[in-house]
Amino acid sequence: MTQPVPELRRRNRRMLLALALLFFGSFLVAGALRFSGWRPAQLKNRGELLQPYGDLRNVVPRLEQGGDYAWDPKARLWRIAVAPPERCGAPCVELAGQLETVWQLFGRDADRVHLLWIGAAPDSARNHPAARLLQDDPALRAQLPRLRDPAGVPVYVIDPNGFVILRYAPGFDPADLRTDVARLLKLR
Template structure:
C-alpha cells in the first residue's frame, strides 16, 4: 500500500482534531472575549477610565429646555445662554461666545443656533446691540421660579441643547470658547439628528 492511499494513522488524526478544536476555541475567544470583558468591566467597575472627553458639566438626568422654564421649539442643536438676573457683562460675553462658536462650526454652522433666555427685560442699549450685531439670536423669556428649581448655580450659564430639547452640557461664565467648540463638534460628529 502506498503512503498516499494509506489511511491516517491514529496519532496524526488526533493531532488534527486537537488543532481544529484549538482553532475553534481561539475564534470564539477572539469574538466573544471582548464582549465578556466589556460587560465585566461595566458591571464590576474595574479598569474604567477616570478621564473624560468633555469640558462642561454633563446633564444626564433627562432634563429638557422646558425644565429650565424656557418654552422654545428649535430642531437644531442650540447654544443657549440663560440669564436669571438680567444680562450683565458676563452674560453678554456668553452671548458673544455662543455666536462665535456657531460661526466656528464652519460647514456645520447651519446645524446649530444660538439663543438667549432672560428672566428680566434687557436694557434698551443692549437690545439695540442685539438687533444690530446678532440678527439670528433667538430670544426667550425665562421662568425664574422654575429655573431656580432646576439650577442651583448663580449667574448666567451656557447650555448645549440637542434638537429634541434635551440639556446635554452646561458651562459657567468662565468657560473657554475652544472647549465648548470642541464639545459641540464632537456631539455633531456623533449625532445624526439636527
Template sequence: MSEAKALPSRRKGRLQLLLIVLGVVGPMILATGMYKLQFWVPEGRSYHGELIGNGQTRADLGVQAQEDRWQLLVTAPKECSVDCQQLVYLARQIQIGLGRDAGRASHALAVTQPLSSDYETKLQHEYPQLQRYSLDPQIYTKGAQGNDTAHLWIIDPHGNLVLRYDPSVKGKDLLNDLRHLLKLSNIG
C-alpha cells in the first residue's frame, strides 16, 4: 500500500517541478520569441525621436571620438546651414536645461566642410564647451541611411546611437527624452 501512495505523490512532485521550471524559463522563451519574431510588440512610444536600435555607434556615422558621457551630437553632412546652427543652439540649451544632470552630458558638432569664419568666431565665444569633430561623408551616408540633412543624435557613454532627431524637433520633447534616458541609466 505504501508503494501505491508513493506513485501519486511522486507524480505530484514532478508536476510541481515542471510548473516551477516553466514559470522561470517560460517568460524568457516568450520574450525571445517576441523579439525575434516581432509579435505582441507595443505600439505606444514614450520618445519623440527616431530610435536607433541596430547597434550602430558613433564610428558608424564617420565620427572618431571618445566620450564617457551622454552626448548630443549635431551632424552636418554638407555646410552648417541654418538648420545645423539651430540644432547646435538647441543642443547647448538642452544640456543647460538638464540642471544638476548637465555634467552627465556634453554637446558636439561634426561637419564635413569648414565652418564660415563668422560662425567659427561665434562658436568660440558663445559655445566654449562645444566639442568639434570632422565627419567622413562617405561613412556618414551609409550610417545615416542616405539622409543628407543636419541631425541631432543622442549617444550613450559607450558610443552607441540611441535616438535621432531632424531639425524640426521641439526642444521640450528632446529634453524630456534625454531626462528619461538619464533617469533610467546608471552609466555616464
C-alpha cells in the first residue's frame, strides 16, 4: 500500500529540517563555545601567558665567559630563563635540579632548549650541558615581568625570536613547565 503524496512530502520535509538542524546546530554550539572563551583543558597553557610579551630582541646578553648570546630565530631554540638574586642558596639549587630533570624529559628535543641563568647560578647549574650562563644585565632583567617576587624565583620561557612569553610563579610545578615547553617544541 502506498502512502498518500501529501503525507510523504511532510515526512521528507521533517527529515530535511532535522538534518539541517543537526548540521547547523553543531555550528551554533561550536560558535557559542568559542566566543564564550571556553577551551579544552589540554589546550590551555599552565604558565602565565604574558600580555604584553617581554621583548629581548634588542638586548644582546653577554655570556659569563665572554662573547654574545644571540637570539637566532633560525635555530628554533626555546629558552627557559632564570634570573636569581645574589646568594640565592638552597632554593636555587633545588630549582636547578628541577630544571635539569625537566630538560632531560624533553628527550630527543632537549637539544632545542637552553637553560639561561642570568647572573648568579648555583654550581649544579654550571655543569649542565644545556645551561648558558649570562652576565647580569639590568636591561635584560627589566624585560622579565615581576622578577622580584617575595615568594621566590620565577622562571620564564623565551621563544626563538627573543620574546618572553610565559612566566611561572615561584613554587610552580615543574611538570607544568615541561608540558608547556613540550607543546611549544612541537611547533616547527
